[in-house]
Amino acid sequence: MTATLGKSAKPSKLSKPSRSGKPAKPGRKSLPLHLILGVVGAVMGLPLLYAALSGFKSTDQLSRNPVGLPGPWVLSNYGDILGSGDFWRLVGNSTLIAVATTVLVVAVSALAAFSFARFAFRGRELLFTLFTMGLMFPFAVAALPLFLLLRSMGLLDNPLGVILPQAAFGLPMTIIILRGFFREIPGELEEAATVDGCGPLGFFWRVLLPMARPALGTVSVLAVVTSWNNFFLPLLVFTDSTWWTLPIGVQQFQGQYSADYARVFAYLVLAMVPALAFYSVAERQLVGGLTAGATKG
């Protein structure tokens, strides 16, 4: 616990060095820095702002007045989409698939990571290397045969056809992060639990998992975001629209309403909101998980 607390506290704690590291930095000197950051920030934010504003215009208005503020503000684009069941079905599908993937990958990885972290057994390093090798292989490599496999298993147009492979491809990163965390939990605790009559499963369930809550949070956030944004696999697996997820829906919507720019912008913005909202709540876990995953992998 202390280890992750220390880790997540680092950014704020260590942002201070520059104060004493660099001699007093008056506002005047940092003006060019603000200028650079402002320009970069504008370039980063402008596409999003433009999309959000364009959603409030009619397509006709958009072609007459592409860059200005909407006048009048048109609410029907957003309203129509939010009022239609289609959009909410996509949100529901994306949510269901993301949650199921996350539960599966975290549960299965936690068991494996526990074994890697707390047991010495023949073949351990070989097995661990096997999993870590999974990190290096792009999903695209396996896409085609995976599709054939899912077809022969009858899992096309079935959410399991996306959930199971997503969980499988999420294993390496999740196992690596959890193993690192489980190893930091002191051996004394395990001894104490054994003395108190806990078997390995009891120790795992009653001691290790509750202590590992921050790490479980981190890997869960990573799994949710990865699943939420996945495009390739749902594109292969879902041939009819019943189970489409948001990214597929956005692409289809653009194809369907290609002439109605404003409506597509509104759809885009609404499709981005859940991910951005999730990011704003779970920023720390997401960034912490990504940096931990990258440096430990």
Next chain:
Amino acid sequence: MTSTFLPDKRTGPDVDVPPMSAGAAKGRARRRALHWLTAVAFQVPALVLFLVLVLLPILFALYAAFFRWGGFGMPSDYIGTDNFTRLFQDPVFLGDLWRCLVLVVLSVAVQLPFALAMAVLLNQRLRGRAVYRMLFFAPYVLSEAITGVLFSMIFAPDDGLADQLLGHVGLDGLGGEWFADPSMVMATLFLVMTWKYFGFHMMLYLAGLQSIPRELTEAALIDGANAWQRFRSVTLPLLAPTLRISVFLSVIGAIQLFDLVWVTTAGGPDHHSETMAVTMFQYGFKRYQVGYASAISVVMFGISLVFALAYQRFVLRRDLEGATTTMRGDAK
């Protein structure tokens, strides 16, 4: 690591001897077998999932690549290495390789240095630092497909935001067809990739920068090193492990690039933005030349494997050595 504090147990850096195995000599073999079974039982669910859905497909692609096969029934028309011979004479695939290289070079030469510069800026105490950090990283959490749709509209010829803005500031000459222009499509794609991904690399660098002990830069400051010298001789070398990992992730990302390209251009115009994954998709799912598409998968796999092994052997290895020595230093 923790077990090093426990007495009379043989421990290496990554061997944790669990207390459960410490028992009487009698029945030790049985106990050890039980211990092994317990340990492996925890691995079974993960292993099954991994073997069936990750390893098996990759092995199957390796097999199917040697057949002429439409994807139905089992492959039977064995044609040896013909698919590979054809692949390396296919101008589109050779182009894919070239474009992959271009993206890697552009990332390493432009995107990553830019991310590093931003990380160094945001590592200082600045007003609004957290806001910038959040804004720069935000595109990373968006789906690549959704980002693609957004930018296909922003770079729409004439009507899109890009051309409109350039027109407003009198730079019409810089505008153009973007994704529809064979000579501009890769640059446009790279622009979008940078928008989406530089923030991620910046976050990695920020984490790396913050783990550099303050004492080192302070010592350099006392020795009279200026800002550039401190960056060049203290910060950069200490950041090297992070930089190497970020280069690694960039390359793996370029090899498997699909979503963004598929949504914006589908590889066009006339293959000018096609990537290996897009070519594979075209042959495997649109033209039903599954054997040939498998050969593309295999080559992608081979490139990733060779790159990953070579990188680990020659580049990342130093980091592991560094990590173990510092760990030992810390333990004291």
